[in-house]
Amino acid sequence: MKTYKVNVIDSNIMEINGKANHPLWENAVVLKDFSSPWISEDFEDIEFRALYDGTHLFVAFKVNDSSLHMVSTDNSKKSVDNSDRVELFLRSDKHLNPYYCLEIDPLARVQDFMARPNKVFDYQWDWPKQDLNIKSNITSKSFTVELAISIDSLKRFNLIQKDGHIEAGIYRAKYNQKQDGQFEPTWITWIDPQTETPNFHTASSFGKLKLVNF
Template sequence: MHEILKEYQVVLIEKKQINNDPILNSSVWEKANCLTDFCSPWKNDSFSKIEFKALHDHENFYFNFRVFDTDIYIDQKDNSFLSIGNSDRVELFFRTNESLNPYYCLEMDTSGRIMDFKALPEKNFDFNWKWPKKDIEVKTSKDVVSFIVEGKISIQSLKDLNLIQNNTIEAGVFRAKFALVENLQYEPTWISWVNPNTETPNFHIASSFGKFVLMK
């Protein structure tokens, strides 16, 4: 029996006009559906509002996280995956099917560093795998109330990885928020679009995914 996945509709826009800086300008983002129904099932603490938006134009899939948080923690020891993994970040996972064999993870911190890897079930991670550089771009920005992580991924790369089927991408949308607890120790709050119904935080599980429907 197939699970019924939570759904987000990705609005189709006209092909992007080339401009030098932002991934998309703010007037274009206004056309997107705004996803805000995130949860943190493992903690009772409140967390900052998150707005996630996505668009596509047949050539690229565009995404935009706006997180209403200005107390950002970045581990700047180095640019290793370990360092990114200890930083406030947003995450997009894409899977080929519910067996998670394989799925692909993009974890992006507020400075634009990307932890990209291929994964198999039971948290079997291949950190040598990289999303092709020419097929992904990420930009970050901040204002007085929030930070933004936005990017674009080529539709061709998603197809090459067998991640688009019937105009649908099965995806997880997540956030890790680090807060100082004591003795300079930072602890994460794990936030997910789909409640995976696990006892302890786990995004690397089939029940944490929903689906993005690429509208025509």
């Protein structure tokens, strides 16, 4: 299982603004190891970073993209489901019963839900608002998403293992317009799940976020 090291920083000095430009981000390992196993064409670069302190896990995505597709008719979870986005799935064990999904578009709108095996999704479930802060920033060439997730909520959902690692899936959905005018997603992932068709909702698509010195 692939492992990403989440470095520790001093408590209560990290603030997110959606730009991922706080000096403390220099302490994070930059993850660029993404692929789309089901397509042959190239896609634009994606960078993932994570840090943690005594109270929060901080996550940042930077995605090069000059042609964003966002469904903005409303702020419903379904609108996010049909938009360009980044995704972070977290599980308590390999059985995926349950696991928790955060799908965030460039406007910092979130589709959060609890899931169980065989794509049983509970869209009525929300990550507690007091435990999750999300901000984003869009430029002409890219967008950035930052998350601050409380350590307390990760513990409540049994997502931090005894040895200090979190099992996570890290993904991206990029919508491209086809000749018929319809938009179809390209599915991009950190871990190749070895599935015939795109599928992030499977145990084989998860890796480890190792909290250093936890």
